[in-house]
Amino acid sequence: MKRREFLRLCGGVILASQLPDKAYARLLEPIVGPSSLKEVKRLTINVGATTPFRVLHLSDTHLTRVDGRDNERKHTLAARRQSAFPWAEHYFDAAVRYANERDLMIFHTGDLQDFVSEANIDFISSQLGVGDWYTSAGNHEFSQYVGEAKEDAAYKAQSYDKVQAVFPNDLTVASRVINGVNFVAIDNVYYYVTREQHAAVEREFAKGLPVVLLCHIPFYTPKHCLETLIRQKGRTSYMMATPPKVIDDFRRDPASAAVEPYRSRAVSYDIDEPTFEFHSWLKEQSQLKAILCGHMHEFFEERFSPTAIQYTVGANYFGYAHEIEFV
Numbered sequence: 001m002k003r004r005e006f007l008r009l010c011g012g013v014i015l016a017s018q019l020p021d022k023a024y025a026r027l028l029e030p031i032v033g034p035s036s037l038k039e040v041k042r043l044t045i046n047v048g049a050t051t052p053f054r055v056l057h058l059s060d061t062h063l064t065r066v067d068g069r070d071n072e073r074k075h076t077l078a079a080r081r082q083s084a085f086p087w088a089e090h091y092f093d094a095a096v097r098y099a100n101e102r103d104l105m106i107f108h109t110g111d112l113q114d115f116v117s118e119a120n121i122d123f124i125s126s127q128l129g130v131g132d133w134y135t136s137a138g139n140h141e142f143s144q145y146v147g148e149a150k151e152d153a154a155y156k157a158q159s160y161d162k163v164q165a166v167f168p169n170d171l172t173v174a175s176r177v178i179n180g181v182n183f184v185a186i187d188n189v190y191y192y193v194t195r196e197q198h199a200a201v202e203r204e205f206a207k208g209l210p211v212v213l214l215c216h217i218p219f220y221t222p223k224h225c226l227e228t229l230i231r232q233k234g235r236t237s238y239m240m241a242t243p244p245k246v247i248d249d250f251r252r253d254p255a256s257a258a259v260e261p262y263r264s265r266a267v268s269y270d271i272d273e274p275t276f277e278f279h280s281w282l283k284e285q286s287q288l289k290a291i292l293c294g295h296m297h298e299f300f301e302e303r304f305s306p307t308a309i310q311y312t313v314g315a316n317y318f319g320y321a322h323e324i325e326f327v
Contacts, residue, residue: 033086033087033089033090034087034090034091034094034319035090035094036094036098036319037091037094037095037098037319037320037321038091038318038319038320039314039319039320039321040056040098040320040321040322040323041299041313041314041320041321041322041323042322042323042324042325043311043322043323043324043325044324044325044327045212045289045290045309045311045324045325045326045327046289046327047181047210047212047289047290047326047327048180048181048210048289049178049179049180049181049210049326049327050179050180051179052179052325052326052327053105053178053179053325053326054102054104054105054323054324054325054326055104055105055106055107055323055324055326056095056098056099056102056104056105056106056107056321056322056323056324057106057107057108057109057292057311057313057321057322057323057324058095058106058107058108058109058294058313058316058321058322059108059109059110059111059138059216059293059294059295059313059315059316060110060111060138060294060295060297060315060316060317061088061091061092061108061111061112061113061315061316061317062081062084062085062088062111062113062114062140062315062316062317063088063089063092063112063113063114063120063123063124064078064081064082064085064088064113064114064115064120065078065113065117065119065120065123066078066117066118066119066120067117067118067119069118069119070117070118070119073145074115074117074145077115077145077146078115078117081114081115081146085114085317087317087319088114088316088317091316091317091318091319092127092316092317094319095316095321096127096131098321099131100131102323104323105131105132105133105134105178106131106132106133106134107133107134107135107183107214107292107324108133108134108135108136108316109135109136109138109214109215109216109292109293109294109313110135110136110137110138110139110140110141110189110215110216110293110294110295111138111139111140111141111216111294111295112124112135112138112141113140113141114140114143114146115140115143115144115145115146116141116142116143116144116159116162116163121162121163121166124166124167125165125166128166128167128168133168134168134169134174134176134183134185134214135167135168135169135171135185135214136171136174136185136186136187136214136215136216137163137167137171137187137189137216138189138216138294138295139151139189139190139216139217139295141163141171141189142155142156142158142159142160142163142189144158144159151190152190153190156189156190169185170185171185171187172186172187172197172200173185173186173187173197173200173201173204174186175204177207177209178326179326180209180210181209181210181211181212181289181326182204182207182209182210182211182212183211183212183214184201184204184211184212184213184214185213185214185215186201186213186214186215187215187216188215188216188217188240189216189217191217191240191241191271191275192240192271192272192274192275193240193274193275193278193279194274195274195277197278198274198277198278198281201213201278201282202281205285205287205288208287209287210287210289211285211287211288211289212288212289212290212291212292212326213282213288213290213291213292214291214292214293215291215292215293216293216294216295217238217239217240217293217295218238218239218240218291218293218295218296218300218310218312219239219240219241219279219282219291219293219304219310220237220239220240220241220242220243220279221239221302221303221304221310222302223302224239224296224300224302224310224312225237225239225242225246227300228296229246238295238296240271240275240279241271241275241276241278241279242271244271282304282305283304283305284305285305285307286306286307287307288304288305288307288308289307289308290308290309290310290311291304291308291309291310291311292311292313292322292324293310293311293312293313294312294313294315295312296312297314297315297318298312298314298315299312299313299314299320300312311324
């Protein structure tokens with residue numbers, strides 16, 4: 001049975017395939033989920049497009065699908081994680097419907113899936129194979145079991161080919177020119193950019209077109225960083241290229257031991273020289289007109305450079321989206 005047929009029959013009940021067998025009996029009453037997006041923030045961004053056009057910008061859907069091909073550990077993980085994102089698929093459906101009704105291309109800036117599973121991969125393949133999508137990867141795109149291990153290049157390599165195969169563009173660095181604007185997508189999911197990526201992005205800027213950058217992790221900007229640190233009580237900024245003092249303060253904080261999973265899951269606090277070089281270089285590029293990102297699960301806008309504002313979109317699993325007109 002197809003997913004949408006299942007939802008119609010069940011009135012939006014939580015997918016049984018996402019839960020371990022012992023949990024099926026608990027689904028006694030259908031749960032009707034949301035049928036439309038909660039908030040669509042409309043933006044107009046002046047990028048020098050030859051013809052104005054609109055897109056729907058999404059991030060952080062966090063799909064938690066599993067099926068009979070996935071092992072028991074994946075089913076247990078899905079049951080636990082699905083409780084954090086109970087309406088993820090409903091809001092994803094609503095976003096796709098919203099885009100289709102308005103003939104909008106969809107930009108998705110990462111964490112489409114919450115973890116790698118056969119069911120998630122198949123579903124992503126079916127969805128991204130229809131309509132017009134442009135994507136950047138999120139850290140969860142390559143997560144096998146959320147929080148299991150340090151996530152770095154070697155960890156990513158375990159699932160990279162499987163994930164890349166179902167996404168519509170190269171996830172390391174990609175370029176797509178639309179109406180005279182170069183949309184460059186880059187993988188910064190573990191809070192760093194390599195010299196090879198930097199060189200590839202420089203080649204895109206050398207084309208002489210206005211550039212909009214798509215990525216998952218926001219680049220450091222002072223106000224957003226401060227607000228995040230206050231909310232996280234100094235534990236983490238969740239932003240790429242946060243200044244060393246912020247990182248040093250975190251490491252000196254006696255309470256840091258209580259948030260050890262943040263250190264083990266990613267290399268976000270081992271910011272390297274190539275990343276800072278890229279960040280500094282990017283701020284100087286007058287062709288850069290905007291950065292679109294996610295990861296923070298909240299809307300935020302802040303100037304990144306003299307010519308570009310960074311637009312962070314709220315989480316799709318909350319029902320949030322940007323509708324952007326590029327002019």
